[in-house]
């Protein structure tokens with residue numbers, strides 16, 4: 291919980307208390323932010339209007355939410371940021387709807403962050419990190435695609451184009467195993483010899499820190515996770531996927547030519563409900579030179595009717 295959140299909650303509380311002339315104020319959540327609000331109300335000489343602090347489970351000497359059932363109250367201060375929806379729903383369950391609902395003060399946007407206990411467990415630091423950093427939510431998107439695929443019992447290969455040190459490839463394999471996608475092989479493609487010579491004016495990206503040539507080390511790291519590796523220029527090697535149903539294709543080649551070469555086959559062989567995810571369709575200013583990967587995606591997938599929600603880089607086959 292940040293100081294920014296507590297500060298914002300205090301400011302919004304003081305505005306609302308004066309706007310609605312609240313007389314019976316319930317602080318919801320035993321948190322640093324509600325302590326700050328409590329302090330600010332007392333400083334303002336409004337201590338007589340504070341009913342107390344309520345939480346579920348009741349902790350730190352505060353009262354259970356059910357105590358508010360028979361207690362008139364006209365203002366709720368929600369002292370949780372990430373869990374604001376859960377605590378407000380808990381209040382509603384405990385107290386019920388009232389003919390004249392109390393005003394509610396909220397603050398912060400931590401509730402908008404992605405939370406999934408499985409994702410958080412699988413995202414624990416690994417020996418080889420994932421370098422899928424071209425887009426801020428690539429990992430969440432890959433995870434959500436596989437989660438939905440597992441929920442619908444979809445099957446097919448999970449492929450990464452531009453596997454580099456294998457950090458993301460191994461992570462995908464761990465996610466697939468965890469979600470029960472055990473008969474979906476995970477395959478990583480890379481040259482492991484640096485970026486091949488440019489074939490197009492749209493091949494714009496090259497960086498020494500993206501070159502890793504120790505294929506044996508990548509094998510040693512990824513094979514225990516059941517990953518298969520295909521070495522060589524993706525512009526040719528993608529053909530090894532011919533005839534295979536595909537569940538998820540992750541493109542992180544940074545350039546146009548390998549993505550454009552492999553995309554047609556991927557789009558064709560992707561199962562309905564499967565997705566093609568790009569690290570550099572919704573990329574950050576650091577990676578503006580990866581424009582070619584984005585051009586390849588837009589050239590091929592929207593005309594085929596793939597669903598793409600703006601700024602996600604996730605293209606889903608819906609029919």
Ligand SMILES: C[S@@+](CC[C@H](N)C(=O)[O-])C[C@H]1O[C@@H](n2cnc3c(N)ncnc32)[C@H](O)[C@@H]1O
Pocket residue numbers: 419420421422423450451452453454455456457458459479480481482483484485486500501502522523524525542543544545547548
């Ligand atoms: C940024 S790195 C990928 C990072 C990796 N996906 C991860 O998440 O850790 C880009 C990789 O694409 C590979 N690559 C680019 N063009 C290629 C091509 N035509 N054929 C094979 N590999 C290519 C490079 O060798 C490099 O390892």
